[in-house]
Amino acid sequence: MVMLYKLDASPPARACMVACELFNIPVQLINVDMPSGEHKKPEYLKKNPLHTVPVLEDDNVIIHDSHAILMYLADVYGKQDSVYPKDPKQRARVNQMLFFDSSVLFQRLRNITYPLYVEGITDIPEKNLLAIDEAYGYIEEFLSRSKYLAGDNITIADVSAFTTVGALVVIRDLDTKKYPKLQAWLKEIESLPYIQKGNTKGAKEFETFVKSKLERDALRKWRPQNVASTESGVFRTRPNQKVTSKENDIVLCLMVKLYKINASPPARSCMVACELFNIPVQLVDVDFASGENRKPEYLKKNPLHTVPVLEDDNVVIHDSHAILMYLADVYGKQESYYPKDPKQRARVNQILFFNSSVLFGTLRNISYPLFVDGITDVPEKNLLAIDEAYGYIEEFLSRSKYLAGDNITIADISAFPMIGGLIAIRQFDAKKYPKLQAWLKEIESLPYVQKGNAKGAQEYEQFLKSKLG
The missing domain is CATH 1.20.1050.10 (Glutathione S-transferase Yfyf (Class Pi); Chain A, domain 2)
Known part of the structure; x- marks a missing residue:
């Protein structure tokens, strides 16, 4: 049987629990007792040297990252292609949102929760709270381009991001007038039966734990002034709110283009891949010093205003890892x-x-x-x-x-x-x-x-x- 080592309060672990519900996977859920140090014992470190949750065991495979777990479960147990499309271009959109969750959303959550849980710090720097607001803005922009994070169907990218955003909202409440599409997306995803079954209990545990670390007055202070608090502290609704959908604006390319700066390690990994796979590529330098990465035409390609960005025919990808996966799938001749x-x-x-x-x-x-x-x-x-x-x-x-x-x-x-x-x-x-x-x-x-x-x-x-x- 599939075994999932987890902690209910962990957003990444809950994303995997939700996926098991979504794909109807018989799973043995195993709680990891972190307060007693179970995650640092040799038998657990053998499964996961990072001593984190979740960890998935399925036959002879062990996976210790929630996003990789979601991809594996979708590939092996998913019956609907729409949840994790097999087409490389559609899959690339999902992958870049999974890495957005990993490197942007979860990192901003961890920068707050780690000092709270491990170091006993109860004061959140203002810059960390503003970083959450910035993340909300990114999601609002993505949802202005498609109904869900990676297209017009729910995918594992939505499953992954939902648990993380739900945790962020506990700390920094939403201004629903500023982020209406994000609010509507949260409400819709939260209503899904497999989300409720895999997420709700742990989400409440997370909120209770955060509140035990932070005074309620402090939590109220960190909310935007024009947003009223609620008892649940999470998903408030606006009456008759609807999410509109429109097609992504696509740039047609005659040759693969890679927007980069040489000093960027993520950009260089993509440049190396182009060399490895013998891809004819037009390398386009982005002038950060002049603010070229913040101009509308660049933000249209990448709302995160970062490098690298890859354009290939009608696909635009703005995460280096998702780019590598796409290039290997489309241009790689050696499966290894x-x-x-x-x-x-x-x-x-x-x-x-x-x-x-x-x-x-x-x-x-x-x-x-x-x-x-x-x-x-x-x-x-x-x-x-x-x-x-x-x-x-x-x-x-x-x-x-x-x-x-x-x-x-x-x-x-x-x-x-x-x-x-x-x-x-x-x-x-x-x-x-x-x-x-x-x-x-x-x-x-x-x-x-x-x-x-x-x-x-x-x-x-x-x-x-x-x-x-």
Whole structure:
């Protein structure tokens, strides 16, 4: 039987519980006693070195990222193609929203909840609350382009994001006049029977736990002034609200275009993939210094105003991991880089999400204040987070030659520039991490990696040194 290790209050775990309900999967739900340290015992760390929930066991496959779990369950147990389309272009839209949930929504939630739960901090910095507002704005924009996050049908992207947004709303309530489409989407998703069965109990536990950490007066202070509080504190409705739908505006391309800046590790991973798959690509530099990434024509391609962005015929993708998956599916001639077998693919996917949430999250927590806020001091806890990331990679590489198995995959291509960015900030002890050292040396020597990555890696390091001195 499928086994799911979970904690009801965990939004990612609830997303997987909802998926089991949606796909009618007989599942054994196993509670992980985190207060007693069960998640740090050897038998659990063998399943998941990151010591997090959820973890899925199905026959001989073990997956420890909620998004990779959702993709696996949809591929193996899903009977409706609409929930996770097989067409590469439609699937790319779902994938980029799953990575949006991982790298944007969940990271903003974790930046608040981790200090609350682990460090005992009960004061939320204003910038973290404003980051939630920004995330609401992104979702409102996505929902202005299609009825649901990844198109005109509910997909696993909606399932994944719903539990995260529900947790964010507990902390930072919605201004329904400002975000009407988000409010209507929340109301509709919340009403679905499989959502209620898999999510409701844990959502209440999460809200109770947050309120136990924060005074009610403080919660009220953090809500926008023009939004009244409710007892439930979550999904208020507007009478007769309807969600309108319209087709995404699509840009027609004669050649694959990749919008990038060389210094960006995510952009470089896509440049490497184009070299690997021999894709004729037009590389388009985005001038961040002049604000080109904030102009309407660019925001039309990517509301997050980030790089990279890929345009290919009538598909536009704005997450590097989703781009890699799409390029491998459409242009990759060797299946080994992104296997079609669901179990093997799940191993690659979970490392892609590890890269998105852990490696890139760690790098961004350091680089964003340096580049945007002008801060020139890196907090010690952020440096220790890099060491922790190195430890995770060493553990993965102790289990297989490469990050997701015994062949190089897009997971290695995605992680390599990110780890290079971390090393530019924090060198590692080669004696302590010998497998990481050997892996770096091998990946760096590959001709397609050198061609797509080397120049930008030097630019990133030079830019970093100009900030840190």
